[in-house]
Amino acid sequence: MTVKILHFSDSHLDVPASKFGPRRFERKQDFLQTFDAVVDYALEKQPDIVLHTGDLFNSINPRNPARAHVMTAFRKLHTQGIRIFIISGNHDVPRARQAGISPLVEYANAGFITLFEDWEKVGSETIDINGLDVEISGISYDPTIPASSTVDPLSQVSIPGKGDINILLVHYNVEGFRGTFPTSPTIRLKSLPKKLTYLAVGHIHEHQKQSVENTTICVPGSTEHVSFAEEKHQKGFVWFEANAEGVQKVDFVPVKTRPMRTISVTIPTDADINSLLVKEIYKLRNPQLILRFLLKGVMTIKSAERYRRSEVIRQGIAQCFSVEIVDNLEYISPELTIPASELALKPPITEYRDYLAAAIKQEKDSVRKARLQKALEQGIALLEEKGGW
Ligand SMILES: [Mn+2]
Numbered sequence: 001m002t003v004k005i006l007h008f009s010d011s012h013l014d015v016p017a018s019k020f021g022p023r024r025f026e027r028k029q030d031f032l033q034t035f036d037a038v039v040d041y042a043l044e045k046q047p048d049i050v051l052h053t054g055d056l057f058n059s060i061n062p063r064n065p066a067r068a069h070v071m072t073a074f075r076k077l078h079t080q081g082i083r084i085f086i087i088s089g090n091h092d093v094p095r096a097r098q099a100g101i102s103p104l105v106e107y108a109n110a111g112f113i114t115l116f117e118d119w120e121k122v123g124s125e126t127i128d129i130n131g132l133d134v135e136i137s138g139i140s141y142d143p144t145i146p147a148s149s150t151v152d153p154l155s156q157v158s159i160p161g162k163g164d165i166n167i168l169l170v171h172y173n174v175e176g177f178r179g180t181f182p183t184s185p186t187i188r189l190k191s192l193p194k195k196l197t198y199l200a201v202g203h204i205h206e207h208q209k210q211s212v213e214n215t216t217i218c219v220p221g222s223t224e225h226v227s228f229a230e231e232k233h234q235k236g237f238v239w240f241e242a243n244a245e246g247v248q249k250v251d252f253v254p255v256k257t258r259p260m261r262t263i264s265v266t267i268p269t270d271a272d273i274n275s276l277l278v279k280e281i282y283k284l285r286n287p288q289l290i291l292r293f294l295l296k297g298v299m300t301i302k303s304a305e306r307y308r309r310s311e312v313i314r315q316g317i318a319q320c321f322s323v324e325i326v327d328n329l330e331y332i333s334p335e336l337t338i339p340a341s342e343l344a345l346k347p348p349i350t351e352y353r354d355y356l357a358a359a360i361k362q363e364k365d366s367v368r369k370a371r372l373q374k375a376l377e378q379g380i381a382l383l384e385e386k387g388g389w
Contacts, residue, residue, distance in 0.1 A: 001130040002248055003165060006042050008237035009053040009202035010222035011035045012091065013070065014062035020322050027322075030258050032069055034223040037255045038237050039073045042082060047239070048129045050082055053202025053220075054089025054141060054171035057103055062092075067103060074112040083127060084113040088140040089171040089202055093119070095143045116140060116169065124160055132244060135163030141171040141203070145185050154191040161195030164244040168193060171202040174217060179204045192217075198240065198247055206233045207252055216240070216247040224257050228292055231260040258321065260290040267297040273307045277325070278315050285319040295327040348388040352379055 013031050017024035042050055057066065077084055088094075088102050108115040116123035116138030124137040137159045145151055153172050160166075173180035174187045189212050192199065199217040207221035220238040225231055236254040240247055263280055267273060277293060284291060299307070309325055316323025346354070356376040363369045 001132065002241040002243045003049065003129045003132055003134055004047040004241050005049045005051060006047040006237060006239055007051040007053070007200050007218065007220050008038045008223060009220050010055040010089065010205055012055055012058040012222060012224065012226050014066035015058040015226065019324070023322060031224045032066065034235065034255045034257055036073070038223060039077065041253065042077060043080065046080065047082060049134065049136070050077060050084045051169060051200050052084070052086045053169050053200050054087050055091040055202060056086065057092040060092055060094055060103065062103055071107065074107050078112040085136045085138060085169060086113050087116050087138040087169045087171055090141045090143065093141050093143050119143070122157055122159055126163055132165060133163040135160060135166045137167065138169035148183050149185055150183060151185050152188045152191050153185050154187045154193070157193065159193045159196065161193065165197045165242045166195050167198045167200060168196055169200045173203060174201055176210070177204055177208050177219060179206050197242055205230050207236065209250060214246055216250060218250060223255060225260045228260060228262055231262060258288055258290060259286065262292045262294060264294045264296055267295060267299055267303065269300065271303060273303055274312055277312045281316045281319050281323065287321060289320040290322050291316065291320045292324040292326065295325065349380055349383050352383060
């Protein structure tokens with residue numbers, strides 16, 4: 001007999017989507033839909049256990065539509081006898097007691113899930129599935145570790161390791177996995193707990209897996225593209241089966257997500273940027289597509305004058321789901337011919353003296369000349385007092 005387990009992660013429900021303007025609710029809906037795709041798969045295929053390895057919500061205070069949605073989904077799974085085990089990720093862990101409690105606590109209190117809330121010590125539960133002891137342990141993300149620390153979060157961690165199958169849920173980077181920054185808390189392969197069958201990993205958004213001795217380390221990745229950095233990743237979740245001999249198979253099951261694409265555009269000299277971008281938009285037109293342009297290169301003043309960013313976006317959102325333009329450009333002006341020496345700034349008192357001296361020289365009326373002379377003296381005194389030179 002094998003135990004059937006569905007593992008998903010990083011759903012980031014109720015992600016902020018204000019940059020999508022009036023389509024922000026639709027964008028939030030995308031995340032709920034991929035979450036539903038996973039839950040529907042579980043309802044249909046009936047795994048024994050469902051694991052979620054953190055960042056179920058994008059924040060500790062998700063809004064009610066997302067909360068209620070998850071409650072309904074977990075109730076359905078629970079009613080079918082599917083056990084759910086969850087940890088908190090860096091996005092949905094309370095950073096301090098004052099910040100309140102995790103939104104996941106509601107589901108645990110309702111009896112629908114088992115939440116391993118602690119980040120200081122591992123929580124553990126053993127359940128019997130088809131005569132096999134399945135030990136599931138978990139440790140939530142520790143918000144007190146500085147993000148730039150290179151600490152190994154598992155160096156002091158052990159699991160009971162008494163099951164026929166032993167699973168540990170974590171939400172950290174893992175040594176050697178893509179998307180892991182060297183200057184962040186990272187699990188070292190040497191600190192994997194003994195007798196571990198499956199390390200269920202959240203936090204890394206790209207699906208990856210690796211075996212180290214008898215342990216399978218698996219990252220299902222996020223269920224939607226959380227940022228443009230993920231645009232090329234296939235999103236989905238993991239279905240695996242294990243017995244007392246270890247993990248027997250691991251399948252990645254893809255889910256349908258909204259397409260996302262970045263197009264880099266190098267600006268040719270004096271090109272009409274608007275028609276260039278609009279042409280690209282028509283080439284890629286797709287009402288589902290989240291499109292981003294990265295403009296690169298140098299823009300002359302002449303082409304900048306013809307560039308109407310809002311016009312490109314207006315035309316873009318008629319053909320695509322959204323269009324974003326990143327245009328941190330350098331501007332150059334070939335028409336600029338003033339010698340640099342004439343543009344140099346003078347110290348404030350020198351500037352003031354030169355300006356008034358010229359005015360005094362030009363003035364014919366003696367009374368006005370005397371007044372300007374007085375203004376020159378008083379002005380210099382005032383500038384000196386204020387720290388001018
Ligand atoms: Mn995440």
